[in-house]
Amino acid sequence: MTDLKRKLVARALEEGFVACRVCRPADVPEVAARLSAFIEAGYHGQMSWMAERTHWRGDPAALWPEARSVIMLAESYAPERDPMEVVGMPDRGAISVYARNRDYHDLVKKRLKRLGRWLIDAAGGEIKVFVDTAPVPEKALGQAAGLGWQGKHTNLLSRDWGNWAFLGSVFTTLDLPVDGAEIDHCGRCRACLDACPTDAFPAPYQLDARRCISYLTIEHKGPVPEELRDRLGNRIYGCDDCLAACPWNKFAVAASDIRYAARDELVAPRLSDLARLDDAAFRAMFSGSPIKRIGRDRFVRNVLYAIGNSGDAALCDVARELTDDPDAVVAEAARWAVDRLERD
Incomplete structure (x- = not known):
């Protein structure tokens, strides 16, 4: 499994992901309480779907009990120019960097499926892939897997690629070696x-x-x-x-897919x-x-x-x-x- 894990990471990088790490579905026991507090405070607003299926959203192990490992992946969409330039142009509209071209859900999911098919061909087992469209706490799992940590802005960031990244996950029945969780590096920065x-x-x-x-x-x-x-x-x-x-963006990795270019x-x-x-x-x-x-x-x-x-x-x-x-x-x-x- 160690050799398989090494090949898996190499394959993920070949697909265009900037990082690939592994954790267990049960490695985020804090999520349920955090989600409950978020909803009780009303912070979710009109997003009623966040208050639904909380038994899955708060416990990835319950989403698919047969899963033994969660492969967490990050894909960069770092902009080529300062995204704040347009904010100073009052007669123009500022559109978030991630939405200036193709829908990332389609692009990331296709990569995840290709990676998943490779894994099945290499070692068997079953998989399920997710990209921000299911009750999966991607950011918490990303930190548990060592991709990065959830910063003070609640987004995942990394010392290696900043915070301009989409997250995707591959749940698998294979028992892969896990990576250690990342620690917080925000310090006193606000x-x-x-x-x-x-x-x-x-x-x-x-x-x-x-x-x-x-x-x-x-x-x-x-x-x-x-x-x-x-x-x-x-x-x-x-x-x-x-x-x-975020000052960690000085380490941002350029997006590898031209379809993320604005x-x-x-x-x-x-x-x-x-x-x-x-x-x-x-x-x-x-x-x-x-x-x-x-x-x-x-x-x-x-x-x-x-x-x-x-x-x-x-x-x-x-x-x-x-x-x-x-x-x-x-x-x-x-x-x-x-x-x-x-x-x-």
């Missing part, structure tokens, strides 16, 4: 906490999703609370502020163009992108908040065109944007 525009961290290592821009622009349905809208700035899909602030039209798109997207144009523009999942209405809602925050009077007419939009939330966001710009 760069990620101080960088958050909405103060979404009640304390280090705790996230209140209800104030997180990624949650507000992606998961939150309906109007965003007015007291938070100005803090969104021009962030129209996700937020990279806490990730970009499409030119999504690096700093004009808000005026995005606001005018109808459903068909939205679907065409974001075909194969994770952005497509939130739909035209929620996306344009976000764009209108950015327009309202722009201070650019030239965008007032663009917002005014949508004050009678068929979607009530879009129409309300448009009226809010017009009011803001007229007052400015």
Whole structure:
């Protein structure tokens, strides 16, 4: 099994992953209590699915009792340029680095399946692969396997590749040698906490999703609370502020897949163009992108908040065109944007 493990790691790196480590499904006993506290505090907001199937989400060993090992993998999507540049362009929209091209779920899962098939051919057994679409605590398992540690921003980071990485897992019935858990290397640093525009961290290592821009622009349905809208700035899909602030990114590894490289039209798109997207144009523009999942209405809602925050009077007419939009939330966001710009 030791030789198999060595070959497995080598194969994972050949596939494009930046790291591959192994732990046991039961190596994260703290997850259940943390999840319970998170939900009881209401930090999950409208993400009701987090409060469902908690017996699986809090205990990976219960998800598939036959599994003996969890192979945890990290795949880099590190940006080629500073993702914060666009935040200083008020007439443009800031889209999170991970969403500027193809949907990572499809790309990572295909790699995991290829790696899993190789493992079965080499040693037999059974596998199940997961990429952020099942009740699997990937970040906790990643730390238990030694990929990295959960930083004060609650994301996994590493001294070897920073924090720009997707996580995937391969559960297997094979009894593979395990790696030791990684320890915390954040020290006294609080760069990620101080960088958050909405103060979404009640304390280090705790996230209140209800104030997180990624949650507000992606998961939150309906109007965003007015007291938070100005803090969104021009962030129209996700937020990279806490990730970009992490000093461990000086060791970031370049993304190996060209399909993670930002499409030119999504690096700093004009808000005026995005606001005018109808459903068909939205679907065409974001075909194969994770952005497509939130739909035209929620996306344009976000764009209108950015327009309202722009201070650019030239965008007032663009917002005014949508004050009678068929979607009530879009129409309300448009009226809010017009009011803001007229007052400015």
